[in-house]
Amino acid sequence: MKQGSIFCDFEIKRKDTGKGKKRFYRYKGDFSWQGIQTEKYKSAGKGWADIIRQTLIGNHGESAKFHLRYFEIAPNGFSSFEKHRHEHVVIGIRGEGMCIVGKNKYRIAFLDTLYIKPNEPHQLKNPYNEPFGFFCIVNAKRDKPKIIGP
Amino acid sequence: MKQGSIFCDFEIKRKDTGKGKKRFYRYKGDFSWQGIQTEKYKSAGKGWADIIRQTLIGNHGESAKFHLRYFEIAPNGFSSFEKHRHEHVVIGIRGEGMCIVGKNKYRIAFLDTLYIKPNEPHQLKNPYNEPFGFFCIVNAKRDKPKIIGP
Numbered sequence: 001m002k003q004g005s006i007f008c009d010f011e012i013k014r015k016d017t018g019k020g021k022k023r024f025y026r027y028k029g030d031f032s033w034q035g036i037q038t039e040k041y042k043s044a045g046k047g048w049a050d051i052i053r054q055t056l057i058g059n060h061g062e063s064a065k066f067h068l069r070y071f072e073i074a075p076n077g078f079s080s081f082e083k084h085r086h087e088h089v090v091i092g093i094r095g096e097g098m099c100i101v102g103k104n105k106y107r108i109a110f111l112d113t114l115y116i117k118p119n120e121p122h123q124l125k126n127p128y129n130e131p132f133g134f135f136c137i138v139n140a141k142r143d144k145p146k147i148i149g150p
Numbered sequence: 151m152k153q154g155s156i157f158c159d160f161e162i163k164r165k166d167t168g169k170g171k172k173r174f175y176r177y178k179g180d181f182s183w184q185g186i187q188t189e190k191y192k193s194a195g196k197g198w199a200d201i202i203r204q205t206l207i208g209n210h211g212e213s214a215k216f217h218l219r220y221f222e223i224a225p226n227g228f229s230s231f232e233k234h235r236h237e238h239v240v241i242g243i244r245g246e247g248m249c250i251v252g253k254n255k256y257r258i259a260f261l262d263t264l265y266i267k268p269n270e271p272h273q274l275k276n277p278y279n280e281p282f283g284f285f286c287i288v289n290a291k292r293d294k295p296k297i298i299g300p
Binding site: 021024025026027033046056057060062063064065066068072085086087089091092093101104106109110111112114116117118135139140141 | 263
């Protein structure tokens, strides 16, 4: 699997599919949900990776002040080392991964929960052999990440 | 286990324990997290139940526009039938439960995700034999629920 980097909260603008038209997302048992599309990402920097994102809450016209996304980083993949004013909440769901936050490093496994406060440089990595899947909750209105390094 | 009701987003005001002082919550493997207290609830209406809440994100001085809580409803327990302007996002984590939303009824199992839009009457129930645990994400600023019925 190739290495690559993503913006961990890069946002694709999509059409509002109608407020409240679809509101229950049945889990299919394979880290995907009925009614939720899997999006592929290409790196904005060097390299690339098969990194997927599924937006569970946030692009169906919801009025909530937050978005809920499920990300999956393939083995050897990593996100950009970046910072921004908005916060992240990361919840481990599949496999394990690492998160660098400032000078700290956290190993994230199932249901481990990490709060990344504003302006903290951070990077998510998957140095393991299984896919690393996690929920990431962010404010609906958020600033664009500033890239610090690969 | 006795029946009872809770407000599904009743908020206990707690002292800010310091911005960003504690930010990684290791999952202990038993539906609890290191550094997160388990809170017991008594019903504000008739009856009561052993219903617990753990606030993962929201009472440690976080600046995010959302709160993340883990609730667990014991067998035969249920929340108040209520409505409010703020939204709920419910993610099944432990066991299974039911959620009534308006005229619809959803069975919620592991990772099933439900968006409850503003002003929709709703109620969470656990008619099963195992505890029903779920994440509930809400806006940090939210209105008080209006009770519709038991």
